[in-house]
Amino acid sequence: MTAPDPKEYFTQYLKRNNYRITPERFEILEAVIHCDGHFDADELFLRMKNAGSKVSRATVYNTLDKLTECGIVARYRFGERLARYEIVFGTEHHHHVICRKCGKIEEFVDKRVERFARDAAEALNYGFEHTVMHIYGVCRVCRTRKET
Numbered sequence: 001m002t003a004p005d006p007k008e009y010f011t012q013y014l015k016r017n018n019y020r021i022t023p024e025r026f027e028i029l030e031a032v033i034h035c036d037g038h039f040d041a042d043e044l045f046l047r048m049k050n051a052g053s054k055v056s057r058a059t060v061y062n063t064l065d066k067l068t069e070c071g072i073v074a075r076y077r078f079g080e081r082l083a084r085y086e087i088v089f090g091t092e093h094h095h096h097v098i099c100r101k102c103g104k105i106e107e108f109v110d111k112r113v114e115r116f117a118r119d120a121a122e123a124l125n126y127g128f129e130h131t132v133m134h135i136y137g138v139c140r141v142c143r144t145r146k147e148t
């Protein structure tokens with residue numbers, strides 16, 4: 001079985017919703033695919049500009065909206081005003097632990113979280129769709145760092 005192709009998936013999404021299929025959107029998708037971890041829209045824009053791209057900031061933001069709508073990327077706030085993104089297409093569903101001091105984000109997978117969320121939704125008579133858990137705390141490095 002072959003892994004799903006995000007470019008083909010995005011193309012089908014754009015066609016289905018009567019959005020224009022442009023090279024700029026796929027240039028942004030390619031940049032997103034090569035991002036490690038979590039990033040914000042301005043980081044992506046600057047990375048692309050520094051690599052010689054002519055894509056506008058508005059096109060980056062608009063394309064990230066479309067990539068979020070179709071499920072290729074996820075948008076999170078992590079307690080900040082700034083939205084952060086990560087590619088989720090073709091990846092295992094996971095949750096996040098965020099350090100309040102340094103901002104480090106670690107990911108974890110735990111099937112018990114999914115079972116708990118399904119049970120809670122069922123108890124409240126909701127049809128379960130998905131769950132995202134963010135745990136906030138202070139990482140080991142920050143806890144052991146002396147205040148200066």
